[in-house]
Structures are given as structure tokens and as C-alpha cells.
Amino acid sequence: MTVANTWLIAAMVGTVGFGLYFVDRELALVESKELAAEAQSWFERAQRASSENRMDEAVELYRHALTLERSSREYQLALSRALVKTGRREEAAPLLTTVLSRGPNYGPANLEMARLLKAGGDTTGAAAYYHRAIYGTWPSGADAEILHARLELVDMLEGAHQNRDVLAELLLLEDSAHRDPEILLKVARWYLSAGFPARAATLFREFTKTEPDNPEVYAGLGDAELTVGDYRSAREAYTAAMRRGDKSVSERLVTAVELASLDPTVRRLGSAERKRRSDLILARAEGMLGKCVPNPDLQARAEQKQSDPDEAVALAEEIWAYGQRACPDIAQADAPMTTLMSRLNERP
Amino acid sequence: MRHFRTALRTLRSEAATELVLSLVTGCLVGLSIVAFILLTGRLAARMYPPESAGWRRVFIPFAGALVSGILLYRYFPEARGSGIPQTKFAIFIRDGYISLRTVIGKFVCCTTSLASGIALGREGPSVHIGAGIASVLGRAFGLGPEHIRALIPVGCSAALAAAFNTPIAAVLFSLEEILGDLHARVLGTVVLSAATSWAVLHLVLGDEPLFHVPAYQLVHPAEFAIYAVLGLIGGLGSVLFVKLLLGIRLAFRRLPKDTLWVQPAVGGLAVGLLALAAPEVLGVGYGFVDRVLGGDMSLRVVVLLAFLKILATALCYSSGNAGGIFGPSLFIGAMIGGSVGSAAHSLFPAWTANPGAYALVGMGTAFAGIVRTPLTSVIMIFEMTRDYSIIVPLMISNLVSFFVSQMLQPEPIYEALAHQEGVFLPTSEGREDAVSVSTVLQGPASLTPASHLTDSLKQMSRFKSDALPLIQDGAIRALASAREVQKALDRGASTLGEAYPDNRPYPFVHPDHSLSVALQRMGAAEVNLLPVVSRANIHQLLGIVTLEAVLSSFRIQNGDSQEK
Numbered sequence: 076m077t078v079a080n081t082w083l084i085a086a087m088v089g090t091v092g093f094g095l096y097f098v099d100r101e102l103a104l105v106e107s108k109e110l111a112a113e114a115q116s117w118f119e120r121a122q123r124a125s126s127e128n129r130m131d132e133a134v135e136l137y138r139h140a141l142t143l144e145r146s147s148r149e150y151q152l153a154l155s156r157a158l159v160k161t162g163r164r165e166e167a168a169p170l171l172t173t174v175l176s177r178g179p180n181y182g183p184a185n186l187e188m189a190r191l192l193k194a195g196g197d198t199t200g201a202a203a204y205y206h207r208a209i210y211g212t213w214p215s216g217a218d219a220e221i222l223h224a225r226l227e228l229v230d231m232l233e234g235a236h237q238n239r240d241v242l243a244e245l246l247l248l249e250d251s252a253h254r255d256p257e258i259l260l261k262v263a264r265w266y267l268s269a270g271f272p273a274r275a276a277t278l279f280r281e282f283t284k285t286e287p288d289n290p291e292v293y294a295g296l297g298d299a300e301l302t303v304g305d306y307r308s309a310r311e312a313y314t315a316a317m318r319r320g321d322k323s324v325s326e327r328l329v330t331a332v333e334l335a336s337l338d339p340t341v342r343r344l345g346s347a348e349r350k351r352r353s354d355l356i357l358a359r360a361e362g363m364l365g366k367c368v369p370n371p372d373l374q375a376r377a378e379q380k381q382s383d384p385d386e387a388v389a390l391a392e393e394i395w396a397y398g399q400r401a402c403p404d405i406a407q408a409d410a411p412m413t414t415l416m417s418r419l420n421e422r423p
Numbered sequence: 424m425r426h427f428r429t430a431l432r433t434l435r436s437e438a439a440t441e442l443v444l445s446l447v448t449g450c451l452v453g454l455s456i457v458a459f460i461l462l463t464g465r466l467a468a469r470m471y472p473p474e475s476a477g478w479r480r481v482f483i484p485f486a487g488a489l490v491s492g493i494l495l496y497r498y499f500p501e502a503r504g505s506g507i508p509q510t511k512f513a514i515f516i517r518d519g520y521i522s523l524r525t526v527i528g529k530f531v532c533c534t535t536s537l538a539s540g541i542a543l544g545r546e547g548p549s550v551h552i553g554a555g556i557a558s559v560l561g562r563a564f565g566l567g568p569e570h571i572r573a574l575i576p577v578g579c580s581a582a583l584a585a586a587f588n589t590p591i592a593a594v595l596f597s598l599e600e601i602l603g604d605l606h607a608r609v610l611g612t613v614v615l616s617a618a619t620s621w622a623v624l625h626l627v628l629g630d631e632p633l634f635h636v637p638a639y640q641l642v643h644p645a646e647f648a649i650y651a652v653l654g655l656i657g658g659l660g661s662v663l664f665v666k667l668l669l670g671i672r673l674a675f676r677r678l679p680k681d682t683l684w685v686q687p688a689v690g691g692l693a694v695g696l697l698a699l700a701a702p703e704v705l706g707v708g709y710g711f712v713d714r715v716l717g718g719d720m721s722l723r724v725v726v727l728l729a730f731l732k733i734l735a736t737a738l739c740y741s742s743g744n745a746g747g748i749f750g751p752s753l754f755i756g757a758m759i760g761g762s763v764g765s766a767a768h769s770l771f772p773a774w775t776a777n778p779g780a781y782a783l784v785g786m787g788t789a790f791a792g793i794v795r796t797p798l799t800s801v802i803m804i805f806e807m808t809r810d811y812s813i814i815v816p817l818m819i820s821n822l823v824s825f826f827v828s829q830m831l832q833p834e835p836i837y838e839a840l841a842h843q844e845g846v847f848l849p850t851s852e853g854r855e856d857a858v859s860v861s862t863v864l865q866g867p868a869s870l871t872p873a874s875h876l877t878d879s880l881k882q883m884s885r886f887k888s889d890a891l892p893l894i895q896d897g898a899i900r901a902l903a904s905a906r907e908v909q910k911a912l913d914r915g916a917s918t919l920g921e922a923y924p925d926n927r928p929y930p931f932v933h934p935d936h937s938l939s940v941a942l943q944r945m946g947a948a949e950v951n952l953l954p955v956v957s958r959a960n961i962h963q964l965l966g967i968v969t970l971e972a973v974l975s976s977f978r979i980q981n982g983d984s985q986e987k
Contacts, residue, residue: 084563088447095454099627102461109465113473138719142710145635166718169638 449619466538487539488691499528506551519571526555547747553582654823661792690742718779760785872920
């Protein structure tokens with residue numbers, strides 16, 4: 076074979092090769108577009124099935140979509156959500172793991188994983204994924220989803236009584252709630268249930284300015300003030316709630332009224348009124364002691380008239396503490412006294 | 424020196440030519456196979472749009488098979504079949520000749536039949552197309568038959584690397600199955616073309632494995648036993664498939680030759696009717712393989728699909744449709760594995776992995792049992808899925824399947840198909856049963872420098888040979904031949920020491936050499952006796968081997984094989 080022929084054949088082979096390359100590229104493009112369109116069609120059908128609660132069908136359709144568009148995070152997440160809804164958590168986990176292996180900071184995937192772990196009872200693991208979700212990367216305009224993730228996290232922590240963590244999240248939530256009244260109300264309630272009634276009361280009080288006609292606000296304020304120990308304010312709040320149509324607070328109002336009349340520590344209370352209240356407290360403590368297991372020493376001291384209101388209250392506290400130990404049922408039957416004694420005991 | 428330089432230039436030129444042709448073949452084959460895969464896929468998508476009517480599943484395979492049947496009959500008779508036996512015919516019988524017409528015919532007919540849903544695979548045809556492109560290129564550049572034959576496995580490995588996205592398995596398959604020799608001289612060029620083709624595939628289509636599988640782990644050592652059971656069942660399934668295919672093919676071959684053009688349509692109609700009940704049997708079915716690898720199909724469905732696919736593929740292939748059996752083997756294996764896995768997981772959930780893991784191993788199991796390339800099978804499944812955790816179970820299962828299949832169906836499928844065509848290709852048996860020199864080794868016989876020349880000639884005739892080794896101080900110095908001893912006598916020499924004053928290079932063999940090597944070296948040296956020497960020291964004489972002993976050994980073997 077001559078050199079010229081060799082070059083000619085080489086040129087022909089090269090031409091064929093280039094031609095094939097361009098044909099392949101075009102075919103690859105066509106395939107990519109068509110597969111994406113078909114996958115999207117399956118996905119939309121799956122979304123419709125999911126919205127109509129036909130979850131088994133939705134799972135099948137999501138799988139079809141995923142077979143065509145394997146790398147789609149959206150499809151994988153949708154499938155994992157559908158699997159969780161059909162009770163197939165163990166199938167959802169590997170899907171989420173795959174998504175997260177490709178993008179560990181992907182917010183939506185972390186959120187789904189958090190929900191999965193929460194459903195499985197792993198609060199610690201779920202909390203970690205919630206944090207990754209909240210601080211991870213999200214598509215634009217996902218602020219509401221991020222906020223919702225934080226709400227879920229707080230709800231979970233509150234249910235697990237992890238109060239310190241709850242407080243940390245609530246402070247951040249307050250900032251990020253953008254004055255959304257519905258969210259802030261939730262935050263206030265959570266402050267209360269997590270053991271931070273003062274903060275709850277502050278928040279509820281602010282709400283009374285912005286939502287003066289909302290009975291829930293006043294009910295919440297009443298609960299917070301009751302827990303804080305400001306029984307007079309609690310009484311006023313409950314009264315306001317009842318005036319605005321919330322009858323469910325009536326029992327709590329009665330308690331608040333009674334406590335307000337008993338509390339000897341109210342500021343600017345006259346000495347005569349303080350004496351009267353302290354005697355009343357001591358008398359009720361004595362009454363409880365009479366029904367309880369006898370304690371001669373306490374009995375004797377109670378029979379002596381206490382001229383000093385503080386000493387009378389102190390003795391009442393001592394009697395009540397004894398009653399809590401010796402006959403708790405009898406002591407706790409007098410709920411207002413129990414509440415009052417408990418608050419007085421917490422004083423420094 | 425001038426000869427040496429010319430030889431060196433020739434060697435360099437040949438090596439350079441081989442290198443360049445490997446690269447060019449790899450590129451061209453890679454691009455062609457990518458086009459083949461994409462075209463087949465896009466055509467199939469148009470023939471079966473989503474939620475298409477049921478009549479399509481019957482009509483389209485029938486019509487596609489009819490069209491490709493006519494084309495094969497009228498224009499491209501050499502393009503029939505899977506392509507693997509045809510490629511081997513080309514190497515061992517036709518000096519590497521595959522026409523361009525066959526390449527084009529294979530491309531067109533397989534695209535038509537596979538896109539219309541015929542239950543065959545694209546990998547076997549890809550191998551034939553790749554081999555054909557290599558053959559055409561070799562002839563275009565004026566290479567001789569020997570070089571063109573050497574290019575065929577180059578084209579095969581490039582094709583398989585692109586078709587399966589498995590470059591290592593492609594190399595192994597070309598050597599293990601196409602050539603039948605893992606130590607073939609062409610290893611370098613085969614590797615190069617596979618790598619080039621794989622690079623081309625990635626350039627056009629990106630880096631996606633053929634199947635996506637979740638990561639699996641061995642849950643409990645007891646699973647090894649279950650994988651062995653899978654190997655057993657996979658082996659039985661493989662035998663069922665092979666026997667069914669060969670049996671149906673024999674039936675079709677008995678039909679009149681002028682019905683060849685319509686036979687594929689019969690297969691197409693049959694698979695269409697099967698597809699009415701189970702559309703999953705149409706085409707290769709890789710989408711369903713993906714799903715069962717994810718553990719997504721119920722036991723009832725996978726068992727049914729395994730049987731239906733065995734039937735559909737056997738019918739399609741036997742009726743003469745263009746397409747291969749690699750893809751269907753993987754499908755069948757995945758379904759068998761999924762069945763075993765589902766059953767095992769429901770009985771022993773705490774000890775077994777997800778059924779998808781068994782489907783993964785099952786793919787390799789059926790491939791090893793049907794195609795009989797266990798090493799290729801293990802590497803292929805690993806490369807397809809990139810899941811290393813499953814390799815040991817894969818090896819166990821593959822080997823069990825291989826042995827079961829070998830026991831119940833001694834003749835591998837490609838050999839059986841070739842025999843049905845009346846062609847007898849070299850088999851691995853020939854190589855495995857190669858007798859070594861050690862079996863005909865006789866005790867050391869030698870001469871010394873002090874031996875008289877006439878005595879030396881008498882000694883040689885006693886061994887009925889024309890040569891004997893010359894030993895001094897326990898080491899071989901030369902191979903004394905009768906011709907040279909006679910010449911020395913005529914010159915007036917009296918001893919061998921005078922006839923052979925210096926050490927001389929001599930032909931020899933080692934005990935583990937085959938008899939064919941001994942024969943070859945005897946012929947090259949023109950002697951009928953060779954010294955047998957140690958591999959550690961070629962001057963250490965271990966014995967001798969004579970032509971008579973070698974021929975006698977072959978006569979015994981031939982007697983045995985004729986009796987068989």
C-alpha cells in the first residue's frame with residue numbers, strides 16, 4: 076500500500092470518526108431531553124396520585140420517574156416521602172442516604188432524614204439532621220420550609236423535655252419568625268411548657284397590644300402569670316379571656332382569684348392585710364395537718380399564735396412540706412394552697 | 424548490523440502500526456456502539472410511548488422481526504445470530520474476514536429488532552459490529568490475515584467496553600471467550616482499545632454505571648450458604664435456558680430454507696403474545712433489572728418474569744432474530760436472584776440482606792452459567808454496579824452455577840450453536856488437556872567430550888535418534904547431532920571433544936512444556952531428540968524426549984478421543 080493511499084484511508088477513517096462523534100452527541104442530547112421529559116411526566120402523575128392519597132400507586136410512579144432520571148434529588152426525596160407515608164421507612168432510608176452522600180448540606184434531604192429518624196424514635200439523630208436542614212442549602216424562596224423545619228425541631232425537643240435545647244431554639248425562632256403571630260403564639264406556649272414562664276408572659280403581653288381581641292393570647296398570659304406567681308395579673312388575664320369568649324379558663328380563673336386573695340407576698344400590701352393573709356394560710360395549713368398523720372411538734376407550734384406574718388407563713392410552709400411527705404393526697408387536694416406553698420418555697 | 428537495524432525498524436513499525444490501529448479501532452468502535460445504543464433506545468421509545476396501547480406489544484415485535492428477517496434473508500445473511508459465534512468463525516476459519524456489508528447489516532437489523540421489542544440483547548451484536556469494524560480497518564490498511572485476526576479481539580473488547588461500560592470485563596471476555604487464551608499475545612492492544620472505547624463512551628454519555636444499586640453488605644455469614652443455593656438454582660436456570668434455546672433452534676433449522684425470511688417473525692409474534700401478559704419481557708429489560716436490584720419487585724412477579732424471559736429469549740434467538748443473549752442472561756439472573764432473595768428474606772429477615780443484593784449476585788450467576796465465563800462474570804458485575812461489597816458472594820455463586828451448568832450441559836452454548844451450524848471451533852478442552860513433556864520424559868542419556876565419534880553414532884542409533892546431549896562436568900555443552908559427528912569423522916577427528924571444541928547454543932525443553940512445543944522445537948532444530956532441562960539451570964540435564972515417544976503419546980490420545 077502506498078503512503079498516499081494510507082493517508083487517504085486515514086483521512087476517510089478520521090472523517091467517519093468525526094461524523095460519528097457529532098451524530099452521537101446529537102443523539103445523546105435528544106435522549107437526555109426525551110428522558111427528562113418522560114421522567115417529568117411520570118413524576119407529575121405520581122404527584123397527583125400522592126395528593127389524592129393513592130400512595131402505593133404514587134410510589135410506583137415515582138420509581139418509574141427515578142429509573143429514567145436517576146440523579147434527580149427531587150424525585151428521590153418525593154419517593155422517600157411516599158415510602159414513609161406507606162410505612163416503608165426502611166426503604167426510604169437508603170434513598171435519603173444516597174441523596175445526602177452526593178450533597179451532605181442539601182436542606183430538604185436533611186429534613187426528610189430528620190423526620191425519618193424522629194419517627195423511629197432517634198431524637199438525638201433527628202436533632203442533628205434538623206440542624207443540618209435548617210443551616211443547609213435550599214432552593215431559593217424556601218424560607219417558609221426552613222422555618223417550618225425549626226418548628227418541627229422545637230416540637231420534637233419539647234416533647235422529649237430537652238428544655239435547654241428548646242430555649243436555644245425558641246430564641247432563634249423568635250428572631251426568625253418575622254413577627255408572624257401564629258408562630259409567635261406557638262413560641263410563647265413553648266416557653267411556658269419548657270419552663271420559662273417569664274419569657275412567655277413577656278411575649279403574651281406584647282401580643283395583647285397587637286391582638287387585643289384574641290382570647291387565646293389572654294389565656295396564655297394568664298397561664299404564664301399563674302406559673303410566674305403573679306396571681307393578680309393572672310386573674311386579670313383570665314377575666315379578659317373570658318370576656319372575649321374563652322370559657323375554658325373559668326376553672327383557672329377561680330384558682331387565680333383564690334391565690335390572689337391568699338398571696339401574702341404581693342407588693343404594697345398593707346400590714347393588716349398581710350397579717351390576715353398569713354393567719355389564713357397558717358389556718359389552712361393547720362386544717363390540713365389535722366387530717367394528716369399526727370405531728371405533735373408541728374401541732375403545738377401551730378396552736379401558738381404567731382404575731383409575725385413571716386413566721387406564720389414560714390410555719391405554714393413547714394407544715395405543708397410535712398403534709399406533702401406524710402399525706403400527699405390530702406395536701407394536694409387543696410390545689411391553691413399547694414401552688415402557693417410551692418411558689419413561696421422557691422423564693423430565695 | 425544492517426539486518427539488525429532493518430529488523431528493529433520493522434519491529435518498531437509493526438508495533439507502532441498495532442498501537443495506532445488499536446487506538447483507531449477503539450475510537451471508531453466506541454463511537455459506533457454508542458450510536459447503536461442511542462439509536463436503539465430512541466427508536467424503542469418512539470415505538471412504545473408511555474401508556475401505549477396493548478396492541479403495540481403484539482404488532483410491533485412481529486413487524487420489526489418480519490422486517491429484520493427479510494433484510495437478513497435477502498441482503499445480510501452473515502448478520503444473523505448473536506454475533507459471538509460469528510466473530511469466532513471469523514477468527515478461526517475466515518482469517519479474520521468480516522465484510523462491511525455484514526457490519527452495516529448487523530447494525531441496521533439489530534437496531535430494528537431490538538427497538539421493536541425483541542427479547543434479545545445488544546451486547547453480542549455490538550461485539551460482532553466491533554469485530555467487523557476492526558476487520559474492515561485492517562483490510563483497508565492492507566494488513567495480512569494474521570494481523571487482521573489479531574485485530575478482531577481488539578474490536579471485540581472495544582465494543583463490549585462501550586456496550587456495558589465495563590472495560591476490564593471487556594478485555595477478559597475477549598481473551599477468555601473470543602480467543603480462549605488469557606495469555607494471548609494481543610493483550611496489550613486489547614487493553615488499549617477497550618480503554619479508548621471506554622473513554623469515548625464517557626466523552627459522549629458521561630460516567631454513569633449501567634445499574635444503580637444501593638450499597639449492600641453481608642448481613643450474616645449464613646448468607647454464604649444462601650448464595651451457594653442461588654448458584655445452584657442459577658445453574659439449573661441456565662441449563663434450562665440453554666437446552667430450551669438449542670432445542671427450539673434445532674426445530675427451526677429443520678424448517679425449509681425458504682422460510683428463513685419469516686422465521687424471525689414467528690419469534691416476534693410469540694414474544695408479542697407473551698408481552699400481552701407481561702410487557703417486562705420486551706426488549707432487554709434493563710429498567711426492570713434496575714428495579715429488582717433495588718429490591719422493588721414481589722416474589723411472584725420475579726419468578727414469573729424469570730420463566731417468561733427464558734421462554735421469550737429462547738424463542739427470539741432460535742427463530743433467527745438478530746440480537747444477543749448477554750442482556751437477557753443478566754435479566755434472567757436478576758429475576759432468579761430476586762426470587763431466591765425474596766424467599767430467603769421472608770424466611771430469615773434478620774440474617775439476610777435486601778433481595779436486591781441477591782438479584783445483583785444472580786445476574787452474575789446466570790451469566791456464568793449460560794456464557795461460561797466465570798471470571799468475566801465476576802468482574803463484569805462489579806464494574807456494572809461498582810459495588811465491591813458483594814464480590815465474595817458473587818464468586819461463590821458464580822462458581823457453583825458454573826459447575827452445575829458444566830455438569831448438566833457439558834457443551835457451552837456458543838460451541839453448541841457453532842456445532843449446529845456445522846462448524847467446529849477450537850475448544851478450551853484442547854488447551855486444558857495438553858500433555859506435558861514430563862509424561863514422556865526418558866532418563867538422562869548423554870555423551871562426553873572423551874566419547875569416540877563412532878561410539879557416539881552407535882549410541883545415537885541405540886536411542887533411534889539423530890542427536891544426544893554432550894555433557895562436561897555435569898553441565899550440557901552442546902547437542903551433538905549425527906550429521907555433525909559424521910562431518911567431524913570425515914575431517915579426521917576422533918572424539919566429541921574435537922568435534923565440539925567450544926560450548927554451543929542448543930535447543931531444549933522443560934518438563935512442563937506441552938508436547939506441541941517439543942514438536943515445534945524438534946522441527947526448528949531438525950532433530951528428533953531434545954534434552955529436557957531444569958528451569959532453574961538450563962545446563963542441568965533432567966532427561967530426554969524423543970520424537971517417537973511424543974508421537975506415541977499422541978496416538979494414545981487420539982485413540983481416546985476417537986473412542987469418545
